Amino acid sequence: MEWKHKHLLTIEQLSKEDIEYILETAVSFKEISVRSVKKVPTLRGKTIVNFFCEPSTRTRMSFELAAKRLSADMLNVVSSSSSLSKGESLKDTARNIEAMKVDMIIIRHSMPGSAQLLADCVSCSVINAGDGPHEHPTQGLLDAYTIKEKKGRIQGLKVLIVGDIAHSRVARSNIWTLKKLGADVTVVGPSTLIPAEIEKMGVNVSYYLDEEIPKADVINILRIQRERQDRNFFPTLREYIQLFGVSEARLKNAKKDLLIMHPGPANRGVEIDPAVADGPYSVILDQVTNGIAVRMAVLYLVSSVGSSKKVKMKS
Numbered sequence: 001m002e003w004k005h006k007h008l009l010t011i012e013q014l015s016k017e018d019i020e021y022i023l024e025t026a027v028s029f030k031e032i033s034v035r036s037v038k039k040v041p042t043l044r045g046k047t048i049v050n051f052f053c054e055p056s057t058r059t060r061m062s063f064e065l066a067a068k069r070l071s072a073d074m075l076n077v078v079s080s081s082s083s084l085s086k087g088e089s090l091k092d093t094a095r096n097i098e099a100m101k102v103d104m105i106i107i108r109h110s111m112p113g114s115a116q117l118l119a120d121c122v123s124c125s126v127i128n129a130g131d132g133p134h135e136h137p138t139q140g141l142l143d144a145y146t147i148k149e150k151k152g153r154i155q156g157l158k159v160l161i162v163g164d165i166a167h168s169r170v171a172r173s174n175i176w177t178l179k180k181l182g183a184d185v186t187v188v189g190p191s192t193l194i195p196a197e198i199e200k201m202g203v204n205v206s207y208y209l210d211e212e213i214p215k216a217d218v219i220n221i222l223r224i225q226r227e228r229q230d231r232n233f234f235p236t237l238r239e240y241i242q243l244f245g246v247s248e249a250r251l252k253n254a255k256k257d258l259l260i261m262h263p264g265p266a267n268r269g270v271e272i273d274p275a276v277a278d279g280p281y282s283v284i285l286d287q288v289t290n291g292i293a294v295r296m297a298v299l300y301l302v303s304s305v306g307s308s309k310k311v312k313m314k315s
């Protein structure tokens with residue numbers, strides 16, 4: 001298959017074949033991170049900018065490590081120390097970054113559509129590392145990679161996405177990815193945190209976590225996104241934990257080979273009990289490890305379109 005996308009802005013825009021191609025490519029990149037010398041020359045001479053206007057631990061580091069393991073030059077720009085803090089527009093900052101002849105900009109921003117906005121005004125490749133509550137494509141991809149690695153398939157699996165669906169870009173990118181790959185997805189949470197027309201994305205909706213757990217092959221647990229909420233969406237945190245917090249007791253009727261996932265950052269004791277986060281079903285740290293391989297695959301594929309010269313596969 002020939003990769004055709006100069007940017008990675010959303011999973012919604014990708015086909016099933018595109019997603020499968022990224023996941024297959026990531027398999028071949030995963031072993032580089034366990035070599036004693038964790039570096040291949042694939043993107044030597046390329047310059048990539050991590051442009052993060054919202055906090056991040058995993059995504060920013062993972063993209064940086066992915067770029068460095070492919071031998072690209074990587075710069076980090078954060079909004080608090082950039083001229084955005086002096087009133088420069090996002091568009092102007094991006095065009096100035098591009099004027100320094102970079103090959104790719106990876107952007108995280110609180111505004112939905114910010115990655116698309118950038119892609120429309122610069123000529124280099126743009127990768128969306130999370131645009132407000134809209135999408136977080138590489139998180140959707142690394143979650144799918146982890147499920148496929150552990151279960152051997154995605155088609156037909158029953159996946160629960162639990163928590164604050166309304167404000168979650170991870171939920172949206174997971175739903176697009178998993179539905180395109182044939183999973184049966186159910187979103188679970190308080191009615192105030194589930195968008196009214198979410199069924200149009202092909203998912204089931206449930207407000208009763210205990211009824212869904214015994215049927216689940218995978219439970220992806222989401223944080224309550226307080227930074228995107230302008231009011232209270234449930235009476236008390238205690239009530240939320242009682243109804244939707246995933247605890248060991250709540251998993252007593254779960255399948256033996258259940259996968260527990262969380263994109264991080266996790267609020268232990270709220271949406272996930274520490275014993276579950278660190279327990280036998282948890283693949284949370286595998287998700288983080290796999291994020292590097294998936295992002296290496298994305299950088300490699302996007303570079304092959306964004307540049308005039310084709311990049312050479314790893315050696």
Ligand code: CP
Pocket residue numbers: 055056057058059060130136139263264265
């Ligand atoms: N999963 C995720 O996006 O984590 P960070 O906010 O730490 O990047």
